[in-house]
Amino acid sequence: MKKYVYLTVLLALFLTSAKAQEVVTGIVKDASGQTIPGATIILKGTSKYAASDVDGKFSIAAPKDFPFTLQVNITGYQQKEIDIYELSEEPAEITLKTANVLDEVVVIGYGTQKKGDLTGSVSSVPQLVLKQPISSFDRALQGAAAGVQVTQTSGQPGAAVSIRIRGGNSITGGNEPLYVIDGFPVYNSNADASAGVTAGPSINALSSLNPSDIESIEVLKDASATAIYGSRGANGVVLITTKKGKAGQNTLTYDAYYGTQKVLKRVDVMTSAKDWAVLKNEARANSGKAPYYTQDQINALGEGTDWQDEAFRSASIQNHQISLTGGDDRTRYAISGNYFKQNGVLLNTDFERYSGRINLDRDFSSKFKVGVNLTASKISSQVANDGIVNALLSMPPTVNVRDASGKYTYQSEFETPLGNPIATLEKEINKTTTYRMLGNVYGEYTFFDGLVAKVSFGADILNNKQNRYIPSDIYQGANSNPTGKAYVGSKFANTWLNENTLSYSKTFNQKHSISVVAGYTQQAFSVESAIAGSQAFVTDQLTYNDLGSGSVYTQPTSGSSSWALNSYLGRINYSFDQKYIVTISGRADGSSRFGKDNKWGYFPSAAVAWNVSREDFLSSFKTISNLKLRLSAGITGNQEIGQYLSLATLGSNTYFFGGQTYIGFAPNRIANPNLGWETTAQYDGGIDLSLYKNRINFVFDAYYKKTTNLLLNVPLPYTTGQSTSLQNYGSVENKGIELGINTENVTGLLSWNTNFVFSVNRNKVLTLGDGADYIISGANIAKVGQPLGSFYGYKTNGLFQSGDDIANLPTINPATTKPGDRRYVDINGDNKITQADDRTLIGNAQPKFQGGITNTLSFLNFDLSVFLQGSYGNKLFNQNRQQLELLTGQQNASVAAYDRWTPENPGNEVQRAFEDPAPVNTSRYVEDASYLRLKNITLGYNLPKSITSKIHSSQIKVYISAANLATWTKYTGFDPEVSRNEQSTLGQGIDYSVYPSSKSFLAGLSISF
Structure with missing residues (x-):
């Protein structure tokens, strides 16, 4: 039994x-x-x-x-x-x-929202652009989002870019957007990754973040979207979300690519030693001097040195990344490691990054979860000397790179000597190394359905060191006594952040939906820096590693500063029947940067939206999938002015008494207790339209922005003891339109999608305060009634000819003017050319419109993407060309010198050769910098499953890609998208000695298990 x-x-x-x-x-x-x-x-x-x-x-x-x-x-x-x-x-x-387009979730400030509930202007950057071979993700924003203007300030690998969202608002304050990386706000300024040893372009602090780690980028543009960031929202906000693990999708992926780069373009200069020698003799003859070369010497000269050919190289670029993502229903993880190396197209320049990332989310219960986002990186870069490109263009072709013994030629032998730029590139050390750790930890608790509390703590720690050594056997290190120079700079910056938010969302009676968020945040920043130097070294062997071995010390410098920000924020979003939506948001910021009587600023916004497509009267229009109208208004601020500018400060000075040196202090700034925010009021109207079951999607916005209380240095009476004071004066406006179109042209076995963005912005200075009409900075001017980025100088109308009555014509200097010299327009008609009366506006750096178009096709296992980007109507002041057309015989010249004025060739474009002319800012050097660029083209192939299954791989993809493959432009310089003065708004659009951009060709592999 x-x-x-x-x-x-x-x-x-x-x-x-x-x-x-x-x-x-x-x-x-x-x-x-x-x-x-x-x-x-x-x-x-x-x-x-x-x-x-x-x-x-x-x-x-x-x-x-x-x-x-x-x-x-x-x-x-x-x-x-x-x-x-x-x-x-x-x-x-x-x-x-x-x-559904309306159901797609978009990241916004302090939360997420369905597209159907959005009332603000938000652009999503396609994931495709982040797959380009770039050192920093901000370069990928170019042509990818309407209303976003990206200017590459230098082709130096890892260099900073300048970004303007809906135009520049400030003249002296910051104009860059606020970046929020996994909830942590970061402002990217020129000096973020610099210890202060200047000799080249700034290295971009954002390049510490690996673009391959980014899941999504959202650009917040109007006040409804940015007001919740208050005093830092006036220039727009870029939200970056890094990749996170997903339950049930455990994946190991290896991505890599390798390629080569070449300089995008070269500037045409004289490379014939004989032709340049003739030019030099001519310049001396026109200056009343004897020839430098005899005819026999000219005949004996060789072909000449092409200095650009000696400096530019084919440079490698490579990227390797391993990532592991996955999780279960309670724990999600994403771990990655990355190595990126980009050699510059100029000798001995490069950028290298090691980075690692960990994102971890854990649900301890249905009510409580925690998460960690952590990125660590090391970036290092060898930077070219700031004037090296100008030196390459200026060095005459009669000078050899090396002498007969094989050593580098020290300098040119002429009256104004120039150092050998190849020796400088090869032997000068100018290295920057930055360690950065950025991360936060958060906890969320759900009290009951819809009510969630979140507390987060984060830190951004940056440790930077710059080493520079100029050896004694190159021109820059030996052109003065003592010889050999070394500098070491260090900078340590840290930011901590605490955010506390309470959010509630609920739908009542299937008609009324409400979403509320309120919070308190606090953030503080501190930085310490020091620079030390020494000169006159016995040997170059120790470089910067033993400053004590130099016999002459340079004066050391050090400094520290800090700021703090306390904030209260809130937003209410209400929707009735998914048709009528209202959003009200605001923030109160208290900043240590401003005067004691003006510490707090208040930044409200309101927006409404109407989902017209949900109305019954549109139900019969089957072609319309979605139609939404948006309207918003609000106020945002700008606190990017530096520290302690509202306070009276003292500066150190050196005094000599009785043969002794003493250090004393004297006032160098007067207090301004009322110093406050630059305030931007913005109004936006938008239309979202989707047709044919969301196969065609339009987003259109029109906006107006007015920035008041500009932070300007205002002249003071001499009785105050100071010349200027930073005060709130003046106003600037921006207005424009934006259009984004996304289409699914073909679906099925063959698919074809198109993404198109287009934007127009018009900028104008309204007032400069206290009766001021303009501010001049070099070739730039900020003038009331005109846009920022305007150029100021003389208009030219050809050259004086032999038959002209020069004595009775308007000239700058009638006593020395001769045939072949440049003529200028007499603006005021007084028959004289003077700075005060005859200089005028001669162009503007801002484009009339800009845009980009991306086409993506796939067929069977193949996919192809083609990205074109362009700008129209912007001008550049080509200062390189200005220098090369001086025709002094002291430096090299443009090939335009072949058509210079002579009695036998009385042309009307290129002036005569003359040994000592003064450079004059004229309209001749303001060029049309409009361009259309094939920004990226990529062809990929996914290996068939019959092959991938043999190694148990879920996917293997190989691809080839080219970046900056072709550029169509009339601009004669290296590149039509440059800016010598980096992120400056007042000094934008100057092209002078900027590191050239490059084009690249690469092959890549992606394999997943």
């Missing part, structure tokens, strides 16, 4: 076990019948999950009780729930619909 009992129990256990091991199988497809890999299938109410394989197939253990529900979801598709009532031998076929 006992045997039968044991057998019955064992049989029951076996049957129970067999039943518990029963599984549900299925296949996940899209509407066109294509299988979907990577979809997550969760057994609702449990921790069991599975993921669809490369063929879209899955299997998941079935519970013993029926019915049960499977949840199927993947990014880009609507989530679907399947009720299972019984098991079947046939696999379940699950078809997912493409996510």
Whole structure:
């Protein structure tokens, strides 16, 4: 009897076990019948999950009780729930619909929101642009989002860029947007990754973040979207979200590419030694001097040195990344490591980055979860000397790179000597190394459905060191006594952040939806820096590593500063029946940067939206999938002015008494207790329109911005003891339109998508305060009634000819003017050319419009993307050309010198050669810098499953790519998108000795398991 009992129990256990091991199988497809890999299938109410394989197939253990529900979801598709009532031998076929445009979730300030509920102007940057071979993600914003102007200030690998969202607002304050990386706000200024040892372009602090780690980029543009960032929202906000793990999708991926780069373009200068020698003799003859070269010497000269050919090289670029992502229903993780190396197209310049990232999220219960986002990096860069490009263009072709003994030529032998730029590139050390750690930890607790409290703590720690050594055997290190120079600079900066928010969202009676967020944040920053130097070294062997071995010390400098910000913020979003939406947001900021009587600023905004497509009267219009009208208004601020500028300060001075040196202090700034924010009021109207089941999507915005209380240095009476004081004066306006179009042109086996962005911005200085009409800075002017970035100088109308009555014509200097000299327009008609009366506006650096278009095609296992970007109507002041057309015979000259004025060639464009002319800012050197650029083209191929399955890989992709492959422009310089003065708004549009940009060709591989 006992045997039968044991057998019955064992049989029951076996049957129970067999039943518990029963599984549900299925296949996940899209509407066109294509299988979907990577979809997550969760057994609702449990921790069991599975993921669809490369063929879209899955299997998941079935519970013993029926019915049960499977949840199927993947990014880009609507989530679907399947009720299972019984098991079947046939696999379940699950078809997912493409996510509705209105249901797509967009990251906004302090939260997320469905596109259908957005009232502000927000642009999403396509993920495709982040796959370009770039050192920093901000370079990828160019042409990818309407209303965003990106200027590459230098082609130096890792160098900073300048970004303007809907135009520049400030003349002397910061104009760069606020970057928020996984919730941590960062402002990227020129000096962020610089220890102060200047000799080249600033290295971009944002380049510490690996672009491959970024999941999404959202650009917040209008006041409704940015007011919640208050005093830092006037210049726009860029939200960066890094990649996170997903439940059920455990993936190991290796990505790599390798390629080469070449300089985009070269400037045409004289490379013939004989021709240049003739020019030099001519310049001396026109200056009343004897020839420098005899005819026999000229005949004996060789072909000449092409200094650009000696300096530019084919340079490598490479990237390697390993990432591991995944998780279960309670823990998600994403871990990555990256190595990036870009050699510059100029000799001995480079950029190198090591970075690692950990993102971890853990649900301890259904109510409480925590997360960590942490990025650490080391970036290092060898930077070219600031004047090296000018030296390459200026060095005459008669000078050899090396002398007869093989040593570098020290300098040119002429009256105004020039140092050998190749020796400088090869032997000068100018290295920057930056360690950065950026991260935060957060905790979220759900009190009840819809009410969530979140507390986060974060830190941004930056440790930077710059080493520079100029050896004694190159011109820069030996052109003065003592010889050999070394400098060491260090900078340590840290920022800490605490944010505390409470959010509530609820839908009542299926009609009324409300979402509320309120919070208190505090942030503080401090920085310490020091620079030491020494000269006159016995040997160059120790370089910068032993400053004490120099016999002459340079005066050391050090400094420290700090600021703090306390803030209260709030936002209410209300929607009725998903048709009528209202958003009200605001922030109160208290900043230590401003005067004691003006510490707090208040920044409100309001917006409304109407989802017209949800109205019954549009239901018969089947072509319209979505139509929404938006209107917003608000106020934002700008606190980027530096520290302690509202306070009276003292400066140190050196005094000599009785043969002794003493250090004393004297006032160098008077206090301004009322110093306050630059305030920007912005109004925006927008239309979102989708047609033909969301296959054609339009986003159109028109905006107006007015910035008041500009921070300007205002002249003071001499009785105050100071010449100027920083005060709130003046105003600037920006107005414009933006258009974004996204289309699905072809779907199915062959797919073709197009993304197009277009923007127009008009900028104008309204007032400069206290009766001032203009501010001049070099070739730039800020003038009331004119846009920022204007150029100021003389208009030219050709050259004086031999038959002209020069004595009775307007000239700058009638006593020395001769035929072949440049003529200028007499603006005021007084028959004289003077700075005060005849200089005028001669161009502007701001484009009339700009845009970009990306076409993405896929067929079978192939995919192709083509990205074009361009700008129209912007001008550049070509200061390189100005220098090369002086025709002094002291330096090299443009090939335009072949057409210079002579009695035998009385042209009307290029002036005569003359040994000592003064450079004059004229309209001749203001050039049209409009361009259209093939920014990137990439062709990829996904290996078939028959190959990938053999190594148990889920995907293997190979691709080839080219960046900056072609540029169509009339501009004669290296590159039509440069700015000598980096992020300066007043000094924008100057091209002088800027490191040239490059084009690249590469091949890449991506493999996932």
